[in-house]
Every structure is written in C-alpha cells, then in structure tokens.
Amino acid sequence: xxxxxxxxxxxxxxxxxxxxxxxxxxxxxxxxxxxxxxxxxxxxxxxxxxxxxxxxxxxxxxxxxxxxxxxxxxxxxxxxxxxxxxxxxxxxxxxxxxxxxxxxxxxxxxxxxxxxxxxxxxxxxxxx
Numbered sequence: 001x002x003x004x005x006x007x008x009x010x011x012x013x014x015x016x017x018x019x020x021x022x023x024x025x026x027x028x029x030x031x032x033x034x035x036x037x038x039x040x041x042x043x044x045x046x047x048x049x050x051x052x053x054x055x056x057x058x059x060x061x062x063x064x065x066x067x068x069x070x071x072x073x074x075x076x077x078x079x080x081x082x083x084x085x086x087x088x089x090x091x092x093x094x095x096x097x098x099x100x101x102x103x104x105x106x107x108x109x110x111x112x113x114x115x116x117x118x119x120x121x122x123x124x125x126x127x128x
Contacts, residue, residue, distance in 0.1 A: 014064035016083040029065025075111040
C-alpha cells in the first residue's frame with residue numbers, strides 16, 4: 001500500500017530538488033513551510049534540509065526528498081509541487097486546493113486549513 005503523502009511532486013519538481021541537493025554539501029532535501037506575510041496573508045517557504053526533523057512529514061519521489069513542517073501540513077494537504085522556468089520567473093509553483101486566493105505577483109496566497117479529520121484519516125491509511 002502506498003505511503004500517505006501530504007503533497008505530490010511533478011517530475012520537474014523532483015528533478016530540481018535533486019539538483020539543489022546535489023549542489024549543496026550535507027543536503028538531504030528541502031523543507032516546505034508556510035509563514036504569515038505578503039499581501040494575501042501567507043507565503044510558501046523553502047529551506048535546505050541538512051538534518052531531517054522527525055516531526056516533519058516526508059515525501060520522496062525518485063530520490064528527491066521534500067520535508068513538510070508540521071504546522072504547514074494542514075495548509076498543504078493535497079498540493080502538487082511543480083517547477084517552472086519562464087521568461088518572468090523561475091521557481092517552484094504550488095497547485096494547492098486549500099488556496100482561496102492569491103495576489104497578482106503569485107508570491108503570496110490566502111490559505112485555509114484542510115480538514116484536520118481528513119489529514120488524520122489519510123495519515124492512518126498511509127501507515128496501514
């Protein structure tokens with residue numbers, strides 16, 4: 001049975017995570033979180049992980065490791081993480097079902113927490 005994953009990664013996102021990790025010494029992956037800020041209320045945060053936190057949710061795809069901060073899991077449940085390089089911006093993008101609005105720059109979003117019961121049930125099913 002597949003392990004429960006808070007988020008999913010596209011091939012492009014996994015490839016970019018692997019590139020980041022390969023270019024940094026002692027890197028295990030990246031850590032995804034959310035913080036209050038920006039014009040819409042919240043921003044995604046991405047940090048390099050050198051020492052995984054056992055409290056984090058962990059998602060792996062083809063050797064690319066993404067850790068999700070516990071306080072962010074409710075806001076990120078069901079999110080697809082992608083990577084895009086366009087003439088306007090290069091970076092990770094997030095298709096998040098919990099997002100109710102975003103500002104024009106795309107850097108700030110309004111997120112509502114997912115149902116705590118749904119997260120608990122999904123985690124229990126993944127552990128089975």
